[in-house]
Amino acid sequence: MHVKSPLEPAAFSLPNLRNPDPLNCLLSPPAAINTAMNVLITGASAGFGRAIAQRLVKAGHTVFATARRKDKLDALAAELGAKLMTFELDVRDRNASAALVQEIERSHGPIHALVNNAGLALGLGPAHQSSLDEWDTMIDTNIKGLVYMTHAVLPAMVERNHGWIVNLGSVAGTYPYPGGNVYGATKAFVHQFTLNLKSDLVGKKVRVTSIEPGLCGGTEFSVTRFGGDADKAANVYQGTEPITADDIAETVSWILSLPDHVNINTIEMMPTCQAPGAFAIARNAS
Numbered sequence: 001m002h003v004k005s006p007l008e009p010a011a012f013s014l015p016n017l018r019n020p021d022p023l024n025c026l027l028s029p030p031a032a033i034n035t036a037m038n039v040l041i042t043g044a045s046a047g048f049g050r051a052i053a054q055r056l057v058k059a060g061h062t063v064f065a066t067a068r069r070k071d072k073l074d075a076l077a078a079e080l081g082a083k084l085m086t087f088e089l090d091v092r093d094r095n096a097s098a099a100l101v102q103e104i105e106r107s108h109g110p111i112h113a114l115v116n117n118a119g120l121a122l123g124l125g126p127a128h129q130s131s132l133d134e135w136d137t138m139i140d141t142n143i144k145g146l147v148y149m150t151h152a153v154l155p156a157m158v159e160r161n162h163g164w165i166v167n168l169g170s171v172a173g174t175y176p177y178p179g180g181n182v183y184g185a186t187k188a189f190v191h192q193f194t195l196n197l198k199s200d201l202v203g204k205k206v207r208v209t210s211i212e213p214g215l216c217g218g219t220e221f222s223v224t225r226f227g228g229d230a231d232k233a234a235n236v237y238q239g240t241e242p243i244t245a246d247d248i249a250e251t252v253s254w255i256l257s258l259p260d261h262v263n264i265n266t267i268e269m270m271p272t273c274q275a276p277g278a279f280a281i282a283r284n285a286s
């Protein structure tokens with residue numbers, strides 16, 4: 001069953017991907033989207049979340065943009081118009097997360113897709129010199145916030161037998177690097193939680209994906225990681241051509257355009273200038 005938003009008429013037709021008409025394929029826009037949907041994005045005030053919101057509104061979807069900084073969300077709403085609705089939300093607040101999902105579904109109809117994007121890294125020091133408060137914040141945001149939002153939307157998606165949950169993981173969840181300690185571990189959780197959801201959802205038309213990018217520039221990620229030190233953050237990208245937020249937005253848009261029988265479990269993406277590193281070996285260590 002394909003569910004349409006109660007707000008919108010079908011703005012796009014579902015492409016016939018099983019028996020494509022070759023001429024039609026050539027003439028169709030490359031990013032044909034299913035019918036217009038309601039999409040909730042966490043962390044939409046900056047970076048990936050903001051770009052995803054822009055991309056999906058342009059594709060005809062209605063976006064519920066959430067984050068803590070209401071002024072940034074308001075600026076995005078001024079740019080994108082009535083298809084973007086803004087809601088102040090700290091995903092670490094379990095009750096607020098559940099209440100917001102209920103309120104949106106009551107007043108605007110089903111949430112067809114959730115993009116669990118809100119997240120952060122704090123610090124790049126070795127574990128034995130790290131701040132426990134920063135570890136708590138990463139765990140509370142990247143793991144618990146994502147779990148709260150997922151728990152809030154999932155039962156209704158299963159009931160409707162339709163939906164998407166798109167999680168922002170990271171290559172840091174697969175490949176260890178010095179200073180990645182808790183940040184990388186939170187993203188390993190995102191990877192495994194996504195796959196475990198897939199197991200529970202087998203046979204359902206509720207799709208779950210973990211997008212796991214590497215070096216991405218042009219967002220606030222590194223500025224946040226380095227406590228607001230913009231110069232230190234800029235050094236991370238010196239001489240590189242990183243992935244951009246628009247690349248991530250395009251990927252999310254593609255995932256949401258796929259027919260009901262297709263689930264993308266995991267997407268790992270790196271810029272061409274990046275690759276996983278070699279094992280570290282300390283020689284003559286005391």
Ligand code: NDP
Nearest residue numbers: 043045046047048067068069090091118119216219220221
């Ligand atoms: P940004 O720092 O640019 O944006 C992070 C977003 O998360 C902001 O909108 C911020 O909004 C929001 N956020 C942070 N904490 C909370 C919270 N407690 N409640 C609600 N929203 C919150 O980062 P990116 O866009 O680069 O990263 C987005 C996601 O992608 C993160 O999960 C990150 O770990 C992941 N990622 C990033 C990579 C990169 O290199 N940039 C690579 C791989 C993964 P506000 O402060 O207004 O609440």
Ligand code: 8X3
Nearest residue numbers: 170171172213214215
């Ligand atoms: C962000 C990518 O390599 O800084 O998740 O951890 S990395």
